[in-house]
Amino acid sequence: MFYNQGKYGKLKHIKIMGGLPMDKEEVVSKNFIEKIIDQDLAEGKYTKIATRLPPEPNGYLHIGHAKSILLNYGLAKKYNGTFNLRFDDTNPMKEKTEFVESIVSDVEWLGAKYDGDIKFASNYFDQMYEAAVLLIKKGKAYVCDLSPEQIREYRGTLTEPGKDSPYRNRSIEENLDLFERMKNGEFKDGEKVLRAKIDMTSPNLNMRDPIIYRIAHATHHNTGDKWCIYPMYDFAHPLEDAIEGITHSICTLEFEDHRPLYDWVVRECEMECVPRQIEFARLNMTNTVMSKRKLKQLVDEGVVDGWDDPRMPTISGLRRRGCTPEALRNFCAAIGVAKANSTVDSQMLDYFVREDLQMKAPNAMAILNPLKLVITNYPEGQTEMLEVSNNAKDESFGKRLVPFSRELYIEQEDFMEVPVKKYFRLFPGNEVRLMGAYFVKCTDVIKDENGNVIEVHCTYDPETKSGSGFTGRKVKGTIHWVDAKNAVPAEFRLYEPLILDDAEGNEGKHFLEQINPHSIEVLQGFIEPTAIKDAKPQDKFQMVRNGFFNVDPKYTTPEKLVFNRIVSLKSSFKLNK
Secondary structure (H helix, E strand, O other): OEOOOOOOOOOOOEEEEOOEEEEEOEOOOOOHHHHHHHHHHHOOOOOOOEEEEOOOOOOOOEHHHHHHHHHHHHHHHHOOOEEEEEEOOOOOOOOOHHHHHHHHHHHHHHOOOOOOOOEEHHHHHHHHHHHHHHHHHOOOEEEEOOOHHHHHHHHOOOOOOOOOOOOOOOOHHHHHHHHHHHHOOOOOOOOOEEEEOOOOOOOOHHHOOOEEEEEOOOOEOOOEOOOOEEEOHHHHHHHHHHHHOOOEEEEEHHHHHHHHHHHHHHHHOOOOOOOEEEEEOOOEEOOOOOOHHHHHHHHHOOOOOOOOOOOOOEHHHHHHHOOOHHHHHHHHHHHOOOOOOOEEOOHHHHHHHHHHHHOOOOEEOEEOOEEEEEEOOOOOOOEEEEEEEOOOOOHHHOEEEEEEEOEEEEEHHHEOOOOOOOOOOEOOOOEEEEOOOOEEEEEEEEEOOOOOEEEEEEEEEHHHOOOOOOOOOOOOOEEOOEEOOOOEEEEEEEEOOOEOOOOOOOOOOOHHHHEOOOOEEEEEEEEOOOOOOOOOOOOEEEEOOOEEEEEOOOOOOOOOEEEEEEEOOOOOOOOOO
């Protein structure tokens, strides 16, 4: 498969292999981050490249994080550098071990191999405290007693400068004493903060004496109750990078305005390693919430059944739905790396999932909306085994034997009592092929007291058996089926986008008002026994005419299989090649 990309990170004639672009015939033009790294190496700024993934363990990672994971890991691999997995765990009020474990699982599932042990920002709290003390001694930080509201008020606006805190000129001795007392737990939460002393008139609001330490009497998942003061992200993050020897700190565009503060912290704390922050465009997708805060709200308010709900854009949700790591890697490679924000059609991911599963998932016949079909002239009590292909596009998958008898189930939509124009499936008097079996002709219908068709009667022609070489006549329609006597009951969950942000009338609405009321449909149907006899959670199948499905790891039991539809078999979406 070959792709062309836009302005940044042009991928011309690139074969996607396992998510990593590989040259073919022509030289691949590098993305802007690679060009920066090349220049830094050429100028001798760094001798070895080191990147990192620094998630905060306050939720589950989503598909946007997948792009960042693969970018950072891919750069480290390309330049024979190192890739760290580090948790920015500086806010004990929002962090959980559950989130740490889920993130590790996601990273490993994607195939990103981190170097050494997993790192934690909290392991560097002593060094961060000493760095803060150094700033105080240099006259670059002070303890402030203003309330959060007052700090916001004093900060100014984009058009108006801020004004100095009345505590800005405290002596170094007083600041050192107060900061130590903060550490010792003498003050309540919010009573005091430590602020960097930079410039309250700076046009960049992030440089107007930002808070670098706050008081929080909270138990930390890693350090327990050792600390009651915790560094702010903008102070901790550059220090973590510098301590670990990270050379290129890759982050998304919203941190561009924070870069001067990042550089200030590294410089004023006199760190030996000087990392370089580079920003790239985050992933935006149609009909997809890409905010951890909003995703948490969906979980907390019970809109979904957890962070791993198959409708969620979380990596764990995508995995549970049945997305493969290869598909995600190829998707991210095809998007490329850009400096400008853009929005990707969510169907593009479906495209790569479909492409990947096409040659991986074995076929199975399943009926999602069952309608009984009785072959009146087929011998009662007889069952025969018919040979069908395990993958129509790849003979190496082999064949399987599927039971066939007098009573079958077909899809309700494959029968129409009064057919519409160009309807070639089953209707009274019409003949169709049962896939891999025989021609059958509809002779009668059975209805319930409300006039609904509950059973279709047909006759079959024994001479028309698939594979027999019969050429006596042709039929226009072929439908699939399962044997009623041997079919296995199963649940099928069909998904549509959870959020419809591009639907008419939804523009500008709160995301909870854009929820799709039809995002999930649960159906009770049947599946053939042969294909799924050894099926286990996360096994994937190409259900004939119904789509690609994954065995759900959450609701499947030994007594009943539950299938999530990953993607439909076909789509009108076309990839620009």
